[in-house]
Amino acid sequence: MTAVKPALKIATFIMLIWGCLMGVTVLLADWSTAQEVRAMVLSALVCLAVAVACMLLSRGPSIRMKAKPMFLVTAVNWGLLCLTGALPLYLGWPELSFIDALFESVSGVTTTGSTILIGLDDGPRTLILWRSLMQWVGGIGIILMAVAVLPFLKVGGMRLFKTESSEWSNIQNTRVRTVATQIGVVYILLTALAVAVYWALGMTGFNALNHALTSLATGGYSTSDSSFGQFDSNALIWAGSSFMLLGGLPFLLYVQSLHDRAWHIARDAQVQLLFKLVAAAALAMTVHRLLTGSSESFFHALTHAVFNITSVVTTTGYATEDYTLWGSFSLMLFVFLMFSGACSGSTSGGTKLFRFQLLGLLLREHLFKSLHPSGHFQRTYNHRPVGEGVLVASLAYLFVMLVSLLLFSIALTLTGLDAVTAGSAALTALMNVGPGFGEVIGPAGNFSTLPDTAKVILCLAMLLGRLEYMALLILFTPAFWRW
Template sequence: MNFSLNIRILAVVSAILVLFKLPALALAWHMNEPVAPFTYAVILCLGVSATGFLTRRAGLEMQARDGVLAVILGWAVMIFMGALPYYFSGQMRWVDAVFESASGFTTTGSSILTDVEALPQSLLFWRSTTQWIGGMGILLLAVAILPFLGVGGAQIMKAEMPGPRKDKLAPRMAATAQLMWGIYVGLTVLCGLAYYLSGMSGLDAVHHAFTTIAIGGFSTKNASLAAYPSSVQWTAMFFMIVAGINFVMHYRLIVTRDVSVFRDEEIVWYLLLMLVAGTFCTLIAHSSTADNTLEPALRHGFFQAISLVTNTGFANVDWEVWPLYVQLLLMTIAIPGAMAGSTTGGLKMVRAVILFKVLGVVLNRLLTPERVMLVKFNGKKVPRDILDGVMAMAFAMALALLGATIFLVAVGMDVPSAYSAALTATINVGPGIGWVGPMDNFSAVPDPGKYLLVALMVFGRLEVFTVLILLLPHFWKPERILVSAGSPLRKRS
């Protein structure tokens, strides 16, 4: 373990946060809003960054284990530092500030704010910025850490996707991350322009571009996207779909003009799920009194389906007026989430498809014991260790969901609210049902519940194993059990 390097990385994270706080600070100054929350937070961050000087001599030698630790500590520092402006503004209690910050950096989009519009513009801007930073962090995570954890199979598969270009995006991790970030920034700019042209104010366009491409779901309006004209809502739908597509595919499509990405199994299921769910929701919306004409029904039906499948969490209608079973259904389609390699939360579509295939293989084997079947994805065999990883991950998520639901019921929530709150936090969606519905918020959740949800958001965001592996005693002393040099966690990253 290289602890001084870890501390150094935290100092860098802190310094980066300072950088991102400056626009919000400038905005506060420009709009004559209190600048103190930001100046205090910036000073504290700079203090932490200063530790970087103490660790200047830290060796650059880093094992994947250090990476895992750095990711967890990094996210913790981000959430802590990110909560400071909210706290110093005097608008939120500490627990709420942490919740809002965690929801931002994990791109979940749940909020404890009863009245978003009452918040100063500068604080709202910081809120949207946290989601955008979170999105960048996720992309880095996907490139640098997940490939070592086995479940990163999804990423490995992408690199091996059939097509004229079989090599990885770029030979080195840093270069790959830069490419992904480039696409991320590019998409954000495009999305912001599109919002602006379809009728948003300039500032709102920036806000929503940040939270759409990060698949976050924070809005500056209490009514979420319902506060904007339908043209804006259609734009949002398009960019949610785009943001949910694997960034490697964006690269292939844009840079190498490789149309074969549309033959990828994952993208097909992703689009299909949205199509089916959207059609169903359109029918539901159409049967409700308000939307008995075609355009609003289509717009409301598909918006909800896209928002939930991609795990964004925007809403353009109060879907709590829809029957409870439809609400539960909507929460369920969010579980697979969008595609691996995007900033979506949840299980990721590729893993959901693999789980169904495993089920199919097991059932078929019962029917014909002699039959030799493999789980294949895009026509290629999924290696045994990745299958194990996917199944273990799904199991861990289910356990967490079950445990958290019980805990939330214990602290006083009703079952649908507790279940949906736990689910929405684990898979980083945003809204739930009941107390925490799309037009409600999380302020009524008891404080212990809020801390649990913060933990769940990080647990889900870091793809489960990153957090769970810390619980292994041997993670801290791998030499004791002679972890071989071949183990992914001993590899130099």
């Protein structure tokens, strides 16, 4: 317990914030619907009770934080957010089972965006707002994990991005708090900008707020069953593409660029690759659709191609059309984009582009040494040396990801799902994308008809992918529990 005390202090803070956000949602609630208000109030009280329990257990002076407790509390805190986040939905949404509420909460907190809810257009506005807030909090949560926690835990090659803000030797570390505050300010300002732009371009205030929260979080929860397709406006679609891209960029680089008054973000290798990937994929998709008989104009095809490609590569999950009907080439391109993800240190999920760049670096080194066995190859990324440990961790991440995809796909077929639904559900859950492929869980469908067993399996997959696999899997190794 002594070693876990610093982490429990974090859990206290997280549950207090969670309960306060529920309280804010109550203030914005439709007070004519007593069930929604009662659900939010009871859930907020549960969060505050958990916060008090964590505070009592963590009383005393702060001590040095070690890796093992941090692994445990990373998983426990995300689990707490998912469980308590499900309470308002379970208590307030008519006829919603706890499994469905938990699935919706896990999907929200992990910013996956898969949903089991039908009838969002006429659904409880208070709970729709709560869904969006869950994604918004989950978005900044993964940013802070990528900046301060995962490099410290040496997960998946994230040591490459280790900075002073990754030093957790003491829970009171001033640098950690400063960087977290600065990132939070940037996140809030970008969200406010998104609200203003969406509202100015024709969204109602309610739609503007919800879509701003989920755009920057690259979460994809919408206020309608037709997702972003409810807005018949090219201007709004381009604005949505822009804010999803902003959410897919490294937030620490926003802070550094503002602090140094320099365009650090434009010189980053991940950022450059992301923009090239989106541009190339969108152009290829547009040309393909026009050559295969589409009667729409070039600009209309480009608009929807850019939006849906940006949505998938940043793992947001919005859709303006059912892109699975665009042909086999489009389908395979979207599968690749689901794997890639955007930048590390952003709100997006997926493998992250830097790992593909590191694999390319490793391939170049292998080819170079095949030609020049005694030659010296300089291994750098963003002008920084890349150690052997970073490459090994990245390869381990990719291996675990592929094995997880195979095992979850097999497990889902055992629940009665067909191969396409099972495989795409496992992929979209592990990559935290949102919609899958096929008639059941594609962009035009949702996950409501899946059996409860499949939903529970997907909850685990969403958490596993969001926590970068190793941060959760290490808890199941016997060595972890030999303190």
